[in-house]
Amino acid sequence: MGNTIPFGERDGVMYRAFEVENGLACGCVCPACHRPLNAANQGKIVSPYFRHVQWEDCLWGHKEGVRRAAVALLVPPHSLLLPGFQGTVSVNTLSGLPLAQEIGFGPSSIIAERVERFVAFDEVIAHAVLHIGERQLLVRFKMSARAEYERYQRLKALEHSSLEIDLGELTLEQINDPVAFERAVLSDLDNRRWIRSARGQQMEARTREILQAQAHVAEARWAKEQAHLQAVADAQRAEQKRLAAVRAKEREAHWANQKAVALEQSSKPRPHNVTGERELREAQIVGTTVKISAEYGHGTECSTCHLVSPPNTAFCLYCSHDQSRMQPVSIAKDFADTFHMRMRSSAKPDHSLRAVPMLTVEPDL
Template sequence: MHETKIPFGERDGILFRAHEVENGLRCGCVCPGCQQPLNAANNGEKVIPHFRHAKSNDCFDGFREGVRRAAVALIAQHKQLMLPALIETVRVATQGGRLLEKKIELQPVVTTADSVERFVDLDGLRCHAVLHQSDRQLIIRIKLSARTEYERYRQLEALEHSSMEIALHNLTLEQINDPASFERAVLYDPATRRWIRSMRGEKLMAIVGEKLESLASELNAQWHFEQLKREVAEKARQLALDEEKAKLQLALDEHRAHQLQKASEQPPIDQDNTVKGRAALIAGTMLKAVQAWGAKAIECSACHLLSPPESQFCLYCDSQTSKVNQVVLSPDIIWTLGKRMRCSAKPEMSVKAAPQLIVRPDIELV
């Protein structure tokens, strides 16, 4: 909007459009903002009728003041207008991390007032119109600037009354000059209005909020119960793990003592801890597994020697990384043990992981 083109001129306290009065200074109108004389431009074929200041000045209030007063006059004349739509979502989070949501939606509806006050001061705040209906009040702000007035909104939200804004700053001079278009924009167009504060909406949100809070309380109680069950189960599981760990440690301690006892009973012979020597030991335990243990055994992940299948730990080394795995050997493996060891990495890995064996295997070397 070009604010030097003023859509309304004032004469004897009444607002007129330019096409409603004589051309030029004969219009007898003054600016609604600064009260200085206006020229009516209403004879042009290409220019929309409008007013201009008769003398150049710095007034930019004529446009806004005229449109605002004309809008308020329409509201006071009809005593009704379309209320904005309201769409809000109430959200309540549960302690279990669930988000409860409920949408509140009020459709645009026409309301009729018992009376309308124009340009009222409430707590130092200028309200362009106040609609009275029974014991309720609705405050109207006419917006004629794209600028967001945060402080005014904050002040309006602090009042215990519903308030709404009618935004007319996007209207063209053609729309303002057309009485029907202007009336629709002021009174009925859903696109030009929004709530600043809706008391009805807040009451609905409070009711919905209470219901969601009640549901959240039930879910929280259930969650606490389930959480307690989980904690009890976790404690029981941890106790079982601790008991199992203690049993395993006791068994390992007994196993180590048995290893040392068995090692003390073996004749003192220097161990061949070379890769070749370790390969012979691994092959010997594999041969014994086939011949004496039904081709079943457990293999140490550290030294790779085989122990009887019922063993819980490796009989030969005390490596901290030792774990045992069940293995089943092919009976005909005895014919290829030598070749297998020559092309296997296990003997070298065995020497690195368990350089010294606690107990020497009681086997025939291959």
């Protein structure tokens, strides 16, 4: 379409090529450079259009004409359909969970009380400024795919709402069709979007305020919970420390006691009825197990030497091995009678002997 000119200007009014006489007799000038135009409206196949009488270095006749014809349509009583607005407001919180809320409103129509044409705001031209009461709505008609980023940043900084209506996709046929053109300018929701919606921004600011207040409440609650959890963890650590100290003391006392018993034992002779080390250890395991289960019905077995101490004994009475776990065991009376038979094929005596070649304290059987 490039340089076909859909509108010619005569006495400040925009005419389509089929609305005027053919050729130079149209009396129109280019809306951009104001030099004379020829109307070409006799074609059967091609849509009517204007061209410069002489080839001119003018690239703006198309764009300028469409924009000015579009602005003329905004004048009351025409109503302009405004797009809706959608957004999400989210606020970060200390706990890491952001608070978010959807906001928005639907499309609505306005009729301007007054329309100003081509007004500059901070070096950006608003093609139309619609006045409604105290409010102003800035309209830009986009005519090319060119990025408008810088311009729109400037418009966004203004207090007024601003709207983009994209007419760059319209064909000459659509522009020449008054109904289609009017629809594109006034009421096609697909070609318009907010550059800045004052209403949307207010909505966003209000929602942000509410969410921030909610976030403060949530954060205070969260901080309180964290403090509580911290206090609980601190108390647990302190209790663990205390228990470890108690246990260390008990262990120390236990070892001191074992040393004393061992010293006393060293002066006594060993029993002579068993010969080998394995048999001796086996007899000690069987002996302590049967003795304790006969006395209490259950006991505590050392995971290292396998000798059995009375129930709930914290430290092995015999091997003083540092890594021993003391596990509860019980042996039924009738089972105890045959226990020594089973121990003969058990790995426990060997394991015991390997882990503890010399018991600190010999059991008194």
